[in-house]
Amino acid sequence: MVEAICKEIELQDDYLNGAIIESIYFGGGTPSLLEENQLKTILKTIDRHHSISSEAEITFEANPDDISPSRLRMLFQNGINRLSVGIQTFDDEVLKWMNRAHNSREAFQSLEWIKQSEFNNFSLDLIYGIPIATHKSWEKDLKTLVGFEPPHISSYCLTIEPNTVFGRWQQKGKLNEASEDYASEQFYILTEFLRKFQYEHYEVSNFAKEGFHSKHNSSYWQQKPYLGLGPSAHSYDGKNRQFNISNNGKYLNALKTNEIPAELDILTTEDRINEYLMTSLRTAKGCNLLYLKNTLNYDLLRNAKPQIEQWKNSGLCILEDDILKLTLRGRLLADKLASDLFLVN
Structure with missing residues (x-):
């Protein structure tokens, strides 16, 4: 897969028309599976085919159970300068209900390690509108989170999609989605709480201390061109979109024959x-x-x-x-x- 991604970088090196790269984001899957040599290979390939700004934001997505002091050192030494960590909640009962791989102890430990590391730019994710959670537990999550002084916070309302575990539970009557009023109340609790701690609410689901807006997310909202790499990745050249095939095997086979595994979506x-x-x-x-x-x-x-x-x-x-x-x-x-x-x- 790493070889295929590097081949795609090579084949797509003119997609951004020579633009200087301001953001690189490892996410949308499980990038924590990457070993150090694989991470180096991808970054070196990007550097060979693109001009990367000296101020580029290079983000790595991780779950609490992916994080260790040695892992953090390795990432930082290889150019990663921002982390995005999926905390979701500190409530063990809710984590178990959501089928998350980590528990609250691992969440606390991962944040302690991040605070002791060289990373000064990191984002933490929380989810609200969870049917089995209460307003009290939501406020407790927020208090706990800001105690770690994250420069950036993303918070999303739980949505139940078809063909997922939650979607199937809902179809069988095992799960009732939180009401709109309930989710709205938690949204207001969220925004008011973070306002008191001087977080700027710069996008519906995103909050940041001054100087810590996500360059990557902001580029999407500002309609800037971007190149997505890997299965299911989407790209935008400023006028049209393209999206890669989602099947891993077909993605790998296409790149073995130097074919870009993407379909063009011409925007009107x-x-x-x-x-x-x-x-x-x-x-x-x-x-x-x-x-x-x-x-x-x-x-x-x-x-x-x-x-x-x-x-x-x-x-x-x-x-x-x-x-x-x-x-x-x-x-x-x-x-x-x-x-x-x-x-x-």
Whole structure:
């Protein structure tokens, strides 16, 4: 797999048109399986085929049970300068219910090791809206988390997808998803709690201390081109998308014959407008109406004025200096509100 990924880097070396790389992210699977020589090989291959900024953010995704002092030293010595750790909760009962591999003791130990390591940039993930959790346990999780002073926090509402363990439980009546009101209350607890600790709520699910916004996540929301590598990876060149085949065997076989295992998704102007609306309205920076007008030739205010006025009157958004921003209440409904503005192809 590492050989195939390196071959893909080689074959795709012109995809970003010579842009300087500002972010590299090892995630979307189990990158902790990588051995040191494999990690070095991938990074050296990227360096051979691309110009990497000296200020690049290089993130490695890990679970608490993946972390040890020696592992942290190895990652840091090989250029990783940011960690993203899936804590999810410190409650053992909830961790067991979620079928997580780690327990609370391992979560605490991993964070102690990170605090003692050379990493000063790390992000911790928490999940809210868990049916068997309470507001009290959610507040306890938040208090515990900020005690470790993470520069960045990501927090997502539990969603139950079809064809997953939770999805099958739900179909059999073994699991009831948390109500929207319950999840909303936990979202408000989250935002108010982190505000008191000076975390900027810069995207619906992301919070950061000053200077620690995720470059990687921000590039998606700002419509910057990116190259995804490996099975199921998605890429965006600024105009169109492509997505790699998800089957590992077919991915490996394609690259053995120097074939890029990707399908092209040609975006229409309507697609690009819809994607910008979806991503920008989730952020604190909001939706720039001049960008829509000048870059995509779309006048949002002219085409959706009644909708926007209704949002303003309902306290869901503000419009200032050609920037449309959702209020906290609006951000809770960000995806739904954005979809109300979507253009139909």
